[in-house]
Amino acid sequence: MSTFVKIQEIIVDQLGKEEDEVQLTTNFREELEADSLDLFQILNDIEDAFEDDNVKIETDEGLVTVQDLVTFVDNQIANNK
Template sequence: MTKEEILSKIQEIIVEELDVEEEKVTLTTNLQEDLEADSLDLFQVINEIEDAFDVKIETEEGIKTVGDLVDFVAKSQA
């Protein structure tokens, strides 16, 4: 799966879970600051991403942006 395909799926999940416009979800989008996601929102997004890509994301991974999520998933699938 390419990074573009991973980004597309992650965007789809974030748009659905956080009810935001797709244009707001870019590689540099900060999940908490830009999308105003609280800890429950983040938990739900992470859960959906883990299920979609069959990965386990720990909180200590330091993921803050959509790009961080894409990179993490890409590395996990390599």
């Protein structure tokens, strides 16, 4: 399963959105209307989902779109190998 698909599933589940609403270019705050608490929960769930890859997300700073988050997680996975 790709990083995007895993992250998409988490966002859909947390925010009650449809899969087609969560694309790589989707903006968390503007398009998904996610607030700080939503983002915090999404990031925690992503850390849990990628626990075997030692993914740690300290802050949502710089994570504006789904692509930003996918890139961040992919980079962490690559750096932890």
